[in-house]
Amino acid sequence: MTSNNNSMDSKQLIIQRSEEHKQLFIPNLSVDPVIFGFDQNKLKVLLSKLNYKKMWFLPGGYVKYSEDLDDAVIRVLKERAGISGVFMEHFGIFGKTNRSESFFDEFDEDLFHKQRFITLGYYALYNPNKLNPIPDELSEVCEWKYICELDKIRLAMDHREIIDKALLALQEKIAIKPIGYNLLPEKFTLSEFQKLYEAILGKELNRGNFYRKIKNLGILRKLDEQRRGGAHKAPDLYTFDEEQYNKTLKNGLFNW
Amino acid sequence: MTSNNNSMDSKQLIIQRSEEHKQLFIPNLSVDPVIFGFDQNKLKVLLSKLNYKKMWFLPGGYVKYSEDLDDAVIRVLKERAGISGVFMEHFGIFGKTNRSESFFDEFDEDLFHKQRFITLGYYALYNPNKLNPIPDELSEVCEWKYICELDKIRLAMDHREIIDKALLALQEKIAIKPIGYNLLPEKFTLSEFQKLYEAILGKELNRGNFYRKIKNLGILRKLDEQRRGGAHKAPDLYTFDEEQYNKTLKNGLFNW
Known part of the structure; x- marks a missing residue:
């Protein structure tokens, strides 16, 4: 087995993939899945560490000419992180000029990866114990990182901003819809339920108020x-x- | 002045623009602004009637290679509908294969407009009396159409679906944030305020419940x-x- 930790190898592999990508993928457009996990009362996010430059990325990718966009993001997550069966929602777009181009500065200008990319953000919240990430050929590892520890690692491009915006979308979502189903064990205490909401909101909630609202x-x-x-x-x-959960999911938490 | 109602003229103009577009714009990506207006207690949407095929469109366009995405959608609305100063929010993406390609079936395959486009949806809600739309060179008219009368006109591609999704986003928004500022006159009755919400939700609300929640x-x-x-x-x-309005705008209608 060849190691894919070698810097020379990883550059060669990117150049090789670049030529294939030009035939297969729409230029200038990428998708980035932000998969949150709730574990040990804290939020995690799924990241890949690229062999090239040893920086951390969301497990994103590109859209095939022949493929519906919704299918693309599912395929990308499968290819980059080995994960299937995750339902993702679109939450935002990241379209500033020069958000991604300079990362591949060592390569020729015609490298597929080096062009301007507008990226489409998708997110999901899962129980990480039910998802087993597998790194792809470009990555050293693919693993869960605690949100509160992201400052300790080197995140590439604007991927920290994408994660922060996805978290805002998740915070907005829990003000509209109930969450927790498929995330908590079948039986749980109110305190455990509250900790899920506190992890997402990043703050402590008043116990009495929370219980009354629930x-x-x-x-x-x-x-x-x-x-x-x-x-x-x-x-x-x-x-x-x-x-009642499904009814509230349909109607929302606040109704005029 | 040449008329731009002539079908031959409008086809020539599209071919001419196609060559310019290839130099200027990112391929495969478009933006579509859904500008809602509230008038006479009903919702309207801003549409352009294209000279070519005489069908109705959202006043959308493309993204320059050199331009941030947020600037693109503002420029597009200005160029296509003559409207400035509108704050738009992104609400969704439309990325199915064959959603747009067949509209320009009479043209050669290399026409810029004929490629696959993934479109980014933006929306805003304004007082239509404060916005004065002007049609662009491709359009016969640019005007407000009542949502409840859209079935009477021929909307191109998936633009009806885009409008419907934008309306869903607006309905979701009023379950999270207050609206009405800059939309209603300075002084209004509770009944007028209720009619705004009823127009967006597309249903009558119980007067007592509504007043109590407000x-x-x-x-x-x-x-x-x-x-x-x-x-x-x-x-x-x-x-x-x-x-209090700004506080609620910041904190949302439902708080854990």
Whole structure:
């Protein structure tokens, strides 16, 4: 097996792919999936470390001439991170001149990767234990990084801005729609549910207010069970009321 | 002055522009502004009737290689509809294969306009009396059309779908943020305010519920004045409480 950690190899591979990309992909347009994970009460994001320049990227890619855009972003996530079955939503576009061109400054001007790219941002929120990322041929690793630790790594281009905007979109989304289904275990405490919202909002919430709002929405059902084993009084377990959850998902949290 | 109503002229003009476009614009990418107007208690949308094929279009266009995307959509609206100073928000992307290619089927394959376009949707809501549209060289007219009468005209490509999605985005927006500032006159009745929301939502709202929610938000201030001249009891006039309006704009209608 050849190592793909060698800098010379990784440059050669980019040049080789460039020629293939010109035949296959629409120029000037890319897609970037921002996959958030909720784990240990904190938010993570899925990133790839490129062999070339050893910087971190969202696992993005390009759109085939022959392909619907919605299919492109699914294929890109599969090819770059080995992940299937993730439902992503578009949240924004990043279209400033010179946002990406200078990253490949060592290469000839006609490199596919070196042109101006307007990128389309997509996001999703998943349980990272259910997704197993696999790095592609260009990447040393593909792994989850805690949002609170992104300052410690070198993110390429404007990918930090894209992640921040995706997080804003997620924060806006939880002011409109309920979340948590498929993200929390089947049975959970109100405190665990609150921690999900606190992780997304990046701040502590008042417990009394939060519980009152959740109860008013009616999306949770209290079970006749408690979470045993803690040092404190065993807290009640809850589950989602599927019917009411789906109704709120459809109608939204605030209705005129 | 040459007429630009002649079909032969309009085809020649498209061919001429095609060659210029190839030098200037990024291929495969377009922007489409959906400008909504609120007038006579109903929603309108700004459309251009193209001389070629006499079909109606959103006043969209392309992105220059040298231009930031945010500047492109402002320039396009100015060039296609003569309108400046409109703040637009991105709301969605339309990227299916064959969404636009067949419209220019009479032309050679190398026509700029005939390639596959992925289009970026932007929207805004304005008082149409403050915007005066002017048709461009390709268009017979550029004017406001009532949403409820769109079935009566021939809209090109997937532009009806783009308008419908923009309206959904607007409906979602009013579940998150207050609207109405710069759209209603300085002083208005609660009934007039309610009609704005009903126009956007496309349905009647319960008067009591609506008034209660508006009062809870605190974004309106009751004036010591009434609207005179109607057949009924003179209704109270209201104005926006600017501080509370801006606070709600920042924080949103629903807060965890």
